[in-house]
Amino acid sequence: MRTRARPADRLRALQDALAGNARSPALLRSEPPVGAQESADVARLLNAGCAILASSVLADSSMEHYRGSFENKAMFVPPIVSTLALIASLHGASDRSARAERRRDAIYALSAAAAAAGFGFHLYNVGKRDGGFCWENFFYAAPIGAPWALLLSGTLGVAAERVRDTRPGGIPHIFGMAAGRLLAGLTSAGLLGTVGEVWLLHFRGAFQDPFMYLPVTLPPVGAGLLASAALSSKPKKRPLTRFWMKLVTVLGLAGMGFHIYGVHRNMGGWRNWSQNVLNGPPIPAPPSFTGLGLAGLAALRLLEGPKNE
Amino acid sequence: MTEDDPTRVPRAKNGRAPDVLRVGGWVPMRCFADDEQVDFVIVGTGAGGGTLSCKLSEYGFSVVALDVGPYWRPLEDFASDEHEQYKLYWTDERISGGEDALELGRNNSGQSVGGSMVHFAMVSLRFRPEWFKSRSLLGYGVDWPVDWREMWGYYREVEENLCLAGPIKYPWGPPRPRYPYRPHELNAAAKVLARGCEKLGIKWCSTPIATLSAPRGLAHPCVYRGFCIAGCSTNAKQSAINTWLPRALKAGAEIRDLAMVGRVELDANGRVRGVHYHREGQWRFQRARNVVVAGYAIETPRLLLNSACPQAPDGLANSSGLVGKYLMAHCNQGVYGVFDDEIRWYKAPPSLSLTEHWNYTDEGKDFDGGYAYMSQGPLPVEWSGTQTGNHKLWGESLLRDMERYNHYAGLKIVGECQAMETNTVRLADEKDRFGLPIANVTFAHSDNDKKLIAHAKNFMRTALEAAGGYDIWAEETETAHLMGTCRMGDDPRSSVVNPDGRTWDVPNLWICDGSLFPTSGGVNPSLTIQAMACRIADRIKALAARAEV
Numbered sequence: 001m002r003t004r005a006r007p008a009d010r011l012r013a014l015q016d017a018l019a020g021n022a023r024s025p026a027l028l029r030s031e032p033p034v035g036a037q038e039s040a041d042v043a044r045l046l047n048a049g050c051a052i053l054a055s056s057v058l059a060d061s062s063m064e065h066y067r068g069s070f071e072n073k074a075m076f077v078p079p080i081v082s083t084l085a086l087i088a089s090l091h092g093a094s095d096r097s098a099r100a101e102r103r104r105d106a107i108y109a110l111s112a113a114a115a116a117a118g119f120g121f122h123l124y125n126v127g128k129r130d131g132g133f134c135w136e137n138f139f140y141a142a143p144i145g146a147p148w149a150l151l152l153s154g155t156l157g158v159a160a161e162r163v164r165d166t167r168p169g170g171i172p173h174i175f176g177m178a179a180g181r182l183l184a185g186l187t188s189a190g191l192l193g194t195v196g197e198v199w200l201l202h203f204r205g206a207f208q209d210p211f212m213y214l215p216v217t218l219p220p221v222g223a224g225l226l227a228s229a230a231l232s233s234k235p236k237k238r239p240l241t242r243f244w245m246k247l248v249t250v251l252g253l254a255g256m257g258f259h260i261y262g263v264h265r266n267m268g269g270w271r272n273w274s275q276n277v278l279n280g281p282p283i284p285a286p287p288s289f290t291g292l293g294l295a296g297l298a299a300l301r302l303l304e305g306p307k308n309e
Numbered sequence: 310m311t312e313d314d315p316t317r318v319p320r321a322k323n324g325r326a327p328d329v330l331r332v333g334g335w336v337p338m339r340c341f342a343d344d345e346q347v348d349f350v351i352v353g354t355g356a357g358g359g360t361l362s363c364k365l366s367e368y369g370f371s372v373v374a375l376d377v378g379p380y381w382r383p384l385e386d387f388a389s390d391e392h393e394q395y396k397l398y399w400t401d402e403r404i405s406g407g408e409d410a411l412e413l414g415r416n417n418s419g420q421s422v423g424g425s426m427v428h429f430a431m432v433s434l435r436f437r438p439e440w441f442k443s444r445s446l447l448g449y450g451v452d453w454p455v456d457w458r459e460m461w462g463y464y465r466e467v468e469e470n471l472c473l474a475g476p477i478k479y480p481w482g483p484p485r486p487r488y489p490y491r492p493h494e495l496n497a498a499a500k501v502l503a504r505g506c507e508k509l510g511i512k513w514c515s516t517p518i519a520t521l522s523a524p525r526g527l528a529h530p531c532v533y534r535g536f537c538i539a540g541c542s543t544n545a546k547q548s549a550i551n552t553w554l555p556r557a558l559k560a561g562a563e564i565r566d567l568a569m570v571g572r573v574e575l576d577a578n579g580r581v582r583g584v585h586y587h588r589e590g591q592w593r594f595q596r597a598r599n600v601v602v603a604g605y606a607i608e609t610p611r612l613l614l615n616s617a618c619p620q621a622p623d624g625l626a627n628s629s630g631l632v633g634k635y636l637m638a639h640c641n642q643g644v645y646g647v648f649d650d651e652i653r654w655y656k657a658p659p660s661l662s663l664t665e666h667w668n669y670t671d672e673g674k675d676f677d678g679g680y681a682y683m684s685q686g687p688l689p690v691e692w693s694g695t696q697t698g699n700h701k702l703w704g705e706s707l708l709r710d711m712e713r714y715n716h717y718a719g720l721k722i723v724g725e726c727q728a729m730e731t732n733t734v735r736l737a738d739e740k741d742r743f744g745l746p747i748a749n750v751t752f753a754h755s756d757n758d759k760k761l762i763a764h765a766k767n768f769m770r771t772a773l774e775a776a777g778g779y780d781i782w783a784e785e786t787e788t789a790h791l792m793g794t795c796r797m798g799d800d801p802r803s804s805v806v807n808p809d810g811r812t813w814d815v816p817n818l819w820i821c822d823g824s825l826f827p828t829s830g831g832v833n834p835s836l837t838i839q840a841m842a843c844r845i846a847d848r849i850k851a852l853a854a855r856a857e858v
Binding site for chain 2: 129130131135136139140203204205206208209262265266267279
């Protein structure tokens with residue numbers, strides 16, 4: 001007779017899973033199997049999330065690196081890679097087939113690797129400045145959180161291909177781990193990382209507008225709900241988590257609106273757009289939350305089981 | 310001349326005052342008649358008078374604040390032109406003499422509604438706590454009659470009002486709450502200071518500064534235009550004109566621009582009745598229950614001395630004979646050097662980084678007091694003045710060195726000046742455009758000042774070298790902020806005002822500006838002047854509640 005897995009066991013299983021060990025039968029068993037169409041649909045939703053993340057990175061890194069005069073040749077990498085990731089994601093989002101596509105896979109892996117390298121570059125840029133790893137340099141040197149969005153786009157993209165590859169009637173899995181749980185965990189971590197970056201930059205802006213608190217309060221709740229779904233033992237409907245992911249999705253778009261307004265609060269407003277778009281709050285940054293919100297919804301679909309159930 | 314020339318025609322009248330945050334804007338203003346006895350007439354609207362006008366009107370007192378300067382709207386009246394902006398300085402005739410005669414105008418006076426804060430460098434530092442008791446604790450100068458812990462609270466109030474942008478953690482002195490806004494990005498000139506300090510192993514930090522690093526209401530964040538001490542045209546600079554005074558107007562104060570106060574009148578009982586002031590071509594008299602003089606270290610003693618009358622033949626509040634004495638001027642020598650890298654020091658506020666190491670370290674000094682030093686960013690005209698004056702360059706050599714403008718960086722002190730009775734503000738025989746005797750200012754550095762300057766120049770030279778500078782040279786003579794001349798104290802024989810800012814001699818005459826300072830400290834005085842004004846306002850409120858005002 002099988003007893004219900006205790007939280008500690010589940011956690012250990014998840015740790016094993018994250019460490020790349022495929023020995024997590026309890027976790028695998030607890031997710032519902034999906035049909036071919038369903039796995040393709042979930043993958044397409046993930047691709048859509050990736051597309052939004054990639055376009056956010058494309059616009060943001062192009063603007064910020066243009067502002068930095070592309071002083072280092074490596075600064076061309078994120079706009080190029082995110083363009084590829086965007087193309088791959090759009091391709092994936094319109095692809096109804098239930099088979100992984102190698103070129104998409106390669107591009108996603110490349111963008112994740114480029115993002116990891118970018119993180120190293122940005123960290124180096126912070127540390128090399130007078131004062132080293134101090135607040136001022138975290139505020140004004142290369143933003144260490146920025147490559148995060150590209151990393152998420154790449155990682156979620158690779159995950160999307162794995163989900164798409166699910167055998168009809170099988171349980172979607174990624175490198176031996178239950179896909180729904182892994183995606184929920186990944187999205188939860190992605191949300192928290194993004195919140196970290198937002199907090200740093202909104203703290204730099206002294207939270208001068210109360211709305212600046214929204215992206216550091218709403219997404220962490222969503223991250224918590226998703227994490228709890230990832231650790232839960234049974235497939236069940238999660239209306240609150242679903243609602244919260246939709247909220248996070250909308251928040252990303254609303255953030256863009258707030259940033260457009262924020263640009264106007266600089267000297268000269270939108271009349272002086274050529275300077276203020278570069279200097280004001282980054283308009284393309286907030287939709288990262290939209291991308292992650294969609295990824296969260298995709299994870300929920302796997303965790304909750306097919307819609308018609 | 311257009312009709313709306315704020316230097317000729319007063320703007321603040323007929324129930325409205327300029328809205329400094331909108332081009333061509335107005336805000337409603339309560340107006341009082343000359344024969345209406347208001348609670349307070351405040352002479353001057355700068356760091357002292359502007360702050361006090363706000364606080365007292367918010368406490369419900371009726372306030373009329375008079376300023377001889379124009380009421381600018383920075384957005385429309387300030388140009389990116391150093392010469393044009395000389396209009397912000399007090400350049401009326403004055404006599405300056407003594408061994409180290411002061412250059413008056415540019416960096417030690419102002420003639421605008423908002424006072425010299427309109428062109429202040431925005432550096433907003435707290436006094437080292439020990440300085441309030443420098444005689445008892447450090448063995449020089451005199452003690453202030455106030456406690457540093459009390460001032461600490463008022464500093465906070467001012468920092469919040471100015472929305473200071475400052476470091477997350479201030480490396481010196483007792484803990485303080487976080488500055489309201491985050492520090493600005495350092496410009497290259499500030500990084501030179503940082504590198505020098507790192508190499509020499511002393512602490513440095515980004516300067517707590519009164520220019521916005523994020524939006525605040527209608528005021529935009531700083532665009533690093535660099536014209537700070539020529540007047541900020543964007544309102545990013547937070548000063549009396551766009552913080553305290555709009556609050557004062559809202560609370561019902563009246564501000565009269567282009568209004569020169571010539572005399573404070575005493576009645577037969579030895580109490581002030583009001584002030585005689587000149588506005589729109591005629592002398593008027595405003596009745597008041599109390600008069601506060603806040604004209605800064607030259608104009609405050611000048612007005613008191615010019616108000617001499619049979620009851621007070623040596624000038625008002627001058628039974629101690631100390632009105633106009635103990636004038637202090639911060640030592641302000643700079644050391645400059647050339648760097649291989651482009652610095653472009655005109656970008657951004659001039660002093661974005663600083664070190665207070667020699668304010669808080671007492672070992673290794675052969676002098677009393679302390680100094681802070683800060684990064685620099687003189688604009689070209691000011692820089693050419695330094696080059697022709699202190700550097701003594703002219704002709705071909707001046708031209709050659711000016712070509713290196715973008716590669717220069719510098720460090721400059723705000724150094725404590727010891728108060729000497731022989732440094733004075735007196736009246737001259739000569740008269741100004743209002744027919745009032747002008748000020749005669751006498752100043753010489755003490756031996757201690759000279760030792761401090763030598764120490765600072767030596768240290769800053771080492772720091773610049775360590776940061777990679779060469780062709781280094783130092784300024785000989787330069788002073789900044791003025792203080793003293795109506796010192797505050799516990800004893801009527803050795804001070805002009807009591808700890809509440811009230812003159813010992815005349816119970817309804819007050820002083821609220823930098824002339825109160827018994828010692829100067831090694832930091833820019835504006836934050837302390839404003840904090841003291843907040844404190845005086847609270848004292849007045851408390852005394853009024855006991856019917857003692």
